[in-house]
Amino acid sequence: MDPNIKFIQGNEVCVEAALYAGLNFFAGYPITPSTEIAEHLAQKLPEQGGKFIQMEDEIASMAAIIGASLTGKKVMTATSGPGFSLMQEALGYAIMTEIPCVIVNVMRGGPSTGLPTSVGQGDVMQARWGTHGDHGIIALTASNHQDVFSITIDAFNLAETYRTPVILLFDEVVGHMREKLVVPEPGEIPIVERLRTSVKGGVDYHPYLPREDGRLPMSDFGGVHRYNVTGLYHDMWGFPSNNPSVVQGLHRHLNDKITNNVNQISRYKEYYLEDAECILISYGSAARSALHVVQERRPRGEKLGLLELQTLWPFPYQMIKEKCENAKSIAVVELNAGQVLRAVKRAVNDPEKVFLANRIDGVFITPVDIRNMLRFVQGRGA
Numbered sequence: 001m002d003p004n005i006k007f008i009q010g011n012e013v014c015v016e017a018a019l020y021a022g023l024n025f026f027a028g029y030p031i032t033p034s035t036e037i038a039e040h041l042a043q044k045l046p047e048q049g050g051k052f053i054q055m056e057d058e059i060a061s062m063a064a065i066i067g068a069s070l071t072g073k074k075v076m077t078a079t080s081g082p083g084f085s086l087m088q089e090a091l092g093y094a095i096m097t098e099i100p101c102v103i104v105n106v107m108r109g110g111p112s113t114g115l116p117t118s119v120g121q122g123d124v125m126q127a128r129w130g131t132h133g134d135h136g137i138i139a140l141t142a143s144n145h146q147d148v149f150s151i152t153i154d155a156f157n158l159a160e161t162y163r164t165p166v167i168l169l170f171d172e173v174v175g176h177m178r179e180k181l182v183v184p185e186p187g188e189i190p191i192v193e194r195l196r197t198s199v200k201g202g203v204d205y206h207p208y209l210p211r212e213d214g215r216l217p218m219s220d221f222g223g224v225h226r227y228n229v230t231g232l233y234h235d236m237w238g239f240p241s242n243n244p245s246v247v248q249g250l251h252r253h254l255n256d257k258i259t260n261n262v263n264q265i266s267r268y269k270e271y272y273l274e275d276a277e278c279i280l281i282s283y284g285s286a287a288r289s290a291l292h293v294v295q296e297r298r299p300r301g302e303k304l305g306l307l308e309l310q311t312l313w314p315f316p317y318q319m320i321k322e323k324c325e326n327a328k329s330i331a332v333v334e335l336n337a338g339q340v341l342r343a344v345k346r347a348v349n350d351p352e353k354v355f356l357a358n359r360i361d362g363v364f365i366t367p368v369d370i371r372n373m374l375r376f377v378q379g380r381g382a
Helices: 010-021 035-047 059-070 082-086 088-097 124-131 146-164 172-176 243-257 286-301 317-323 339-347 367-379
Strands: 004-011 024-030 052-056 075-079 101-109 115-119 138-139 166-173 178-182 268-271 276-280 303-310 311-313 329-335 354-358
Touching: 004 010, 010 035, 010 075, 010 101, 010 146, 010 166, 010 172, 024 035, 024 059, 024 124, 024 268, 035 052, 052 329, 059 075, 059 082, 075 082, 075 311, 082 088, 082 101, 088 166, 101 146, 101 172, 115 303, 124 138, 124 311, 124 339, 138 243, 146 166, 146 178, 146 311, 166 172, 268 286, 276 286, 276 367, 286 329, 303 339, 317 339, 339 354, 339 367
Parallel strands: 024 052, 024 075, 075 101, 101 166, 138 166, 276 303, 276 329, 329 354
Antiparallel strands: 004 178, 101 115, 138 311, 268 303
């Protein structure tokens, strides 16, 4: 049997991909439905020379990976809704200090303790605006195991490229379902390594001075360079500043490095959009049912198409506008009260043609649910 072919859970796929990407430090706290990520890394990471630490809570977990990343490690933590809420202040710190890290949130029903063992996709807007202040953020997702593998590697690559936290928004169904995974050979998927400064020492190293290409070379904390790290607005040396020009410059940089690269960051998959009169837009596990509907109804003459989003933030407004320009109706399929629906309505020329197909009861949305909604839309003459 081919050792590169596995039949495993989505959470295990995330582990395999993180190790492939070069993960060498994980700190986390067990929480349903992400616990398997910590369980498998507790065994596998030390076997590869990495460090695994179970922290006392999610606040400490986020702080630990920030510290480890500063010393030059590729880092990750994993959690679910309540733990993700606890991480928000430290997430903002990582954004301000431009520290590469990956945060996995295997979503469940909320708010509060909610539905610990049931599926939900209610953390989409929290991923975007959970921490206070204006900021850019990258959040990725996937609907099947092969894509979970590649998108997890993308998360590490983007974190290193843009010196930023990257959030992986999986959900309980993706995390716990089992299906085939083909693990690529080493080197088959490109890996972005930490960009380290070429400055040898002394005061010439500016930890927050971007190169012409926008990337910020790093120096391992505790190494040859002494520099300041603060969550306050700071100058290119890392020292706090309330100078308006410094504040505005850093603020623009933190946002622009992501929003100006939305085309490079955006990942998506499209099915039958060329002649689609009704386009389904979906992501995560819900996209599996949406794809089933499209593939079932196309042979019957229904001009359906699917746009599966894998980058949720920065939101690909222009791409969606272009892909949906000729559609008569658009149905957003998701497991919340319409969080991506709001963004899609902002993207298209006619928001009145955008409808919601959803469930918010902890039950996975089925193709039957989606077909019933489409009949309702068609009955209204959309």
